[in-house]
Amino acid sequence: MSDVAYVRTEMVPEKAPPASQVGPIKWVRENLFPDIPNSVLTILALYFLYLALSALLPWIFHSAVHANSLNECREIIREAYGPDAVGACWGVIVDRWHQLLFGFYPQDMYWRPVTAFVLLLVALSPVLFSQVPRKMLMFTAVYPFIMYFLLWGGSIWLPLSVMFGFVLAPISHKIVAPLAGNLAGVIAGFAVPILWWGLAAGPVAEYLHSVAPVGIEYIESAKFGGFMLSITIGITGIALSLPLGIVLALGRRSDLLIIKSLSIGFIEFIRGVPLITLLFVASTLLNYFLPPGTTFDIILRVMIMVTLFSAAYMAEVIRGGLAALPKGQYEAADALGLDYWKAQRLIIMPQALKISIPGIVGTFIGLFKDTTLVSIIGLMDPLGLSNAIRADQAWNGILWELYAFIAAMFWIVCFSMSRYSMYLERKLQTDHR
């Protein structure tokens, strides 16, 4: 007799997991409704999201794009979406976008800032990404002069003659150092180019221009405006404040009394003063001190002030990175017999800068957004232009459309900077977390 009632001879086929344990349902349950408090929060958040979007989306899309004045916009919107519809008047952006981007720069010259911007990306690429060939750094070094020439124009000899000053530095060092010792060589390396810039560069450029007038039309600074102005000031400030900040941070940690107190004094003075005060100094006070008739370009003045301002903050960020390094790193560098500069370059700075990346990028983003303060001293940055555009009778009364456009542009730039910093942090991460 067979008392085995049932023997399974083959495996049961696998069943699909229960619906609640798979796919979107599982995700929703785990992430949105895991327990009662979280479910309540989710529902509340969804509700607020709905409130915001239901007000915002109709405004954005019930809009008038082709209109020549605010009243025309209103008529178009009323006709298309009913008498009570409120919508954005994007006509103002269509009419004025070029002004928001380039200010009063002559329209047939727009290729110049555009080329400068594209070349800027090219010049930045070897700095930002290590995959790009190192030889590109040569271009990066020359780029500031190209940018100046493209944006302002004028004779090509002026940037070339200023550039020649940088060539003079190593040459004079090489000539003087064997004759009068290393220190004299260093001093000559600094003094000769400064003398060149102060005394000879201008006249030489003028002479060369009279011999061979090569150049493009000169565009004065007063024509600069919009995002072009923000980016010009921002990029200059960023590019110059990092090295200046490193020098200041090292100065502050130095054992040499004078260098240390000068660095501390500079940093604490600048950090104790609001940027807007410095901008007012640049725009109004300097005018009194300079001899009358001197035209010291206002944008240049602002660039200098912005650079000094962010350099002080940068110095403190980098000092934080230096302080975070274990003492052993300094001692190890000494033990290897490296001198001060070699130790900084090969051991200390790479680590300190890596630690400070988030802070550095934060300062950069802050600096870029701070450039909008220049509208208070009458420069036509995007915010200043938004006021000027509203002064046109056709667009008086427009507010959010302009601000939305400006905010979007700023967001793009700042968000890319922040993304890049995250990329850099991941790439440089050498410890195991």
Added chain:
Amino acid sequence: MKKSAFFGALTVAGFAAAMASAGTLDDVKAKGFLQCGVSTGLVGFAAPDSNGNWAGFDVSLCRAVAAAVLGDPQAVKFTPTTGKTRFTALASGEVDMLARNTTWTFSRDVDLKFTFDGINYYDGQGFMVPKSLGVSSAKELDGATVCIQTGTTTELNLADFFRANKMKYEPVPIETNAEARQQFLAGACDVYTTDRSGLAATRATFENPDNYVVLPEVISKEPLGPLTRQGDDQWSDIVRWTLNALISAEELGITSANIDELAKGTNNPEINRILGTEGNLGGMLGLDKKWAYNAIKAGGNYGEIFEKYIGEKTAIGLSRGLNAQWKDGGLIYSPPFR
């Protein structure tokens, strides 16, 4: 103390140096263009169009001066100045003249060392309220919330007015006209107060302008005019008489349309003197004989400029009111050209 004395001395030295420079007229002629300080953007008075060309009531005055001095109304470069930077820009010589709806006051004229070269617009502070508030006079505004731009004379005028009438108000401080407009429409304040030209310009941008009224009271005098540095009398005379030429042109019926006809000579000796066909008024100013002809030709006479930029046919829709010719009951009056 020592430090402030040092900076003070530097400032004074700067002023002195600025004044010691050659006459502004020579500077302008040497440069070949006029550097004119204007507002960073004020509806009807100064605004750049989409090509970056400035236009407006104040801007026209700059162009008229440029035309009088250099013969070309386009030979102007505009420096946008804010309320905070305008006086330093003029004092330091960054601009040659300021045409930036600036109120002529004692302290600006005397203490800040400027010369006001006439008045091109008589403004005054007023109030705007929604019709639904049911107010027909500013005297009924006791207890109202008032949107007011901070740091301007309007703030002080408002305090004076309410104190004189033994009324209370609650200020809602705002920074710019655009912000005020937004707050006022959102109902954050019952009343918006600023210059009446500004109120009219703002009201014109509302979806339903008819729901708002500008109250009849004018609580301050705001004579707006061009100004120049004190101590350069020749240059001040040029700006003053250019403005007077525009005003006289309206009074005498010289328009941009008939000026060429009149410039051939008329029976009215004053017209002839202005247009340079008789006498040599331009020479006395150190200018060309045709100076006033060029100035008027640039943008028309005072009345034409008014109608074009802020008059009743524009969106702002200001009536002449105080700014009518003296013969029509206004205050616009030019001394005779003789």
